[in-house]
Amino acid sequence: MDTIQKYNEEELVLMLQRQDQQAFAYLYDNYAPALNGVIFRLVEDRSLSEDILQEAFLKIWNNFSSYDRTKGRLFTWMMNLTKNLTIDTLRSKGYKKQTKISGDENSVNNLQDTNSGAEKFDAMGIRKQLANLKADQRLVIDLAYFSGLTQDEIAKEIGIPLGTVKTRMRTALLELRRLLQYS
Amino acid sequence: MNTNDIISSGLLELHAAGLTSSTEASQVEQWLNEFPEVAAEYAAITAGLEAYAQSTGVQPSPSVKERIFQKINEDQIGRVVAMKESPVTIKTGGVPSFWRTAAAAAILLLLGSIALNIVNYNKYTQANKDLETSEQSLASLEEKNKLMEADMSVVQSKYSVPVALKGLEAAPDAAAKIFWMKNTGEVFIDPSNLPETPQGKQYQLWAIVDGKPVDAGMILTSKQGDKFRIQKMKSFGKAEAFAVTLETEKGNPTPEGPMFVMGKM
Structure with a gap:
């Protein structure tokens, strides 16, 4: 079997x-x-x-x-x-994580720390290609897809107007897809 | 909104993250149905995300998978029982009590039969195990028996002449028996009353012919398993006496070590 x-x-x-x-x-x-x-x-x-x-x-x-x-x-x-x-x-x-989700300064750092922790368990070679992703682009992707924050909270987190979140995500995702060749 | 505007708006990316409001979500779903280009773009976005998530995965411990499968199998059994019971419980009003009883009896019978099957299966595997052990012990007994029979045939043969070898100075308690076949000249020895040999030493049998010791072969005295069986030595047409000495392993052309037992014909 x-x-x-x-x-x-x-x-x-x-x-x-x-x-x-x-x-x-x-x-x-x-x-x-x-x-x-x-x-x-x-x-x-x-x-x-x-x-x-x-x-x-x-x-x-x-x-x-x-x-x-x-x-x-x-x-x-x-x-x-x-x-x-x-x-x-x-x-x-x-x-307690709730307080983090509410968006103080620390949560950005914490999130990045977690990511580097997850790196140990990296299963695929994609990581190499992703190294070229800019830190702020990576951050917006992580916040949108893996943080549980709402659009509003993401905007506060990065310190940009709510309307800009969509376009930031668009740019970051395009870069991600270019690197991974999913365009 | 044309498709380019939709694609570049960033709404598709938000939707893939589950961050769209319900109005936005239904709007996006409508676009996905309506415009193949939008659907293709959305597929590319989600494929990229999937690859990203895969690359940052965290391997869970193997027990999680086991627990999940255990759980879904338990649930499945529960569901089967529920399905079997439901026609009985739901339609209680319309179903005559005879059929209700019959259905209940059928379920009971089924459950009983399953239980019986389990019990029988357990009995069956146990019986199989028992049989295997019995067969093994039978085989080893048969083996022993065969060896005994071989020994007995030597002792019982009408041609066998027994010669008792008695313990000498080196080992007063030692003893051995020779069986000399007067028809064939075959020599057998029963060495079971010789003391255990020290490391690197072995007993050697000598036949005394015309006053001189002649090598009659090495005696196997392994203490492991069925040691000291009656064993065949070299044949002699005639011999005056037999003696056993302790020699270096593989033996010597003439006796060098101490003599343990000796006996005259």
């Missing part, structure tokens, strides 16, 4: 809709580290992070029917589900 099966996203989704456990194992193997990274950056605690990861995957399994392929990539759906679950967990626990 050691055959290494590789599925494209469409096959994977079809199999998961039929509650295929083998497909789910494949999904886990391929996405658990990335999702765990997203959670870890929010909670900064490995064991809590893994508890939430478990919850997230159970949610993905149980609510798979609510994923709509026409609305976007599977990973985007899973990431947003995971992010929301993490933020809800932090809030329900009255977690």
Whole structure:
């Protein structure tokens, strides 16, 4: 049973809709580290992070029917589900991290620290290419995708007007995609 | 808004991050359906993000996967039971009580049968294990028996002439028995009452022929396993006596070590 099966996203989704456990194992193997990274950056605690990861995957399994392929990539759906679950967990626990999310000066540094911590677990060579991403571009991407901050909070965090957040993100993402050749 | 404006607005990036308001989100979804260029751009954005997230992943410990699968399997069993019960519980009003009872009985029977299967399976594996051990001990007994029979055939043969070898000065308590087959001249020795040999030494049997010791072979005295079995030595048409000396391993052409036992025909 050691055959290494590789599925494209469409096959994977079809199999998961039929509650295929083998497909789910494949999904886990391929996405658990990335999702765990997203959670870890929010909670900064490995064991809590893994508890939430478990919850997230159970949610993905149980609510798979609510994923709509026409609305976007599977990973985007899973990431947003995971992010929301993490933020809800932090809030329900009255977690201290809340104060960080409110956006004081320190949170920017903390976030960067976390990123360099995650570097140890880097699974892919993409890192090298990403080294060329400017620090402020990287920051806006991290804040938007991995911090749990709202648009408003991101604007405050970086110290730019709310209207500029979109364009900053656009520029940063374009650079990211250029570096990763996803343009 | 034309597609270029949509693409360059940055709203797609926000949407991918889940940061759009619900009005913005439905607007974006509408655009995605409407304009293939917008959909393609959105796909490229999310693919880039996915690669970025993959590159900054944190490997979870292996136990997480186990826990998840354990959980979904538990849930699945729960679901199967719930499905089986639901027709009974939901339609209680319309279903005659006989069928309700029958369905309940069927479920009970099913559960009982599953339990019985588990019990039987456990019994079966235990029985298999027991059988295996029995077979092993039987085989080793048969092996022993065969060796005993070989010993007995030597002792019981009508042609065998027993010669008792008695302990000498070097080992007064030692003893050995020779069985000489008078029809064939074969010589067997039972060395089970010889003391254990020291490291690097081995017993050698000598036949005394015409007053001179003649090498009759080395005696195997491994204490491991079935040691000191009756064993075949060199054959002699005639011999006056037999003696055993302690020699260096592999033996010597003439006896050099101390003599342990000796016996005359």
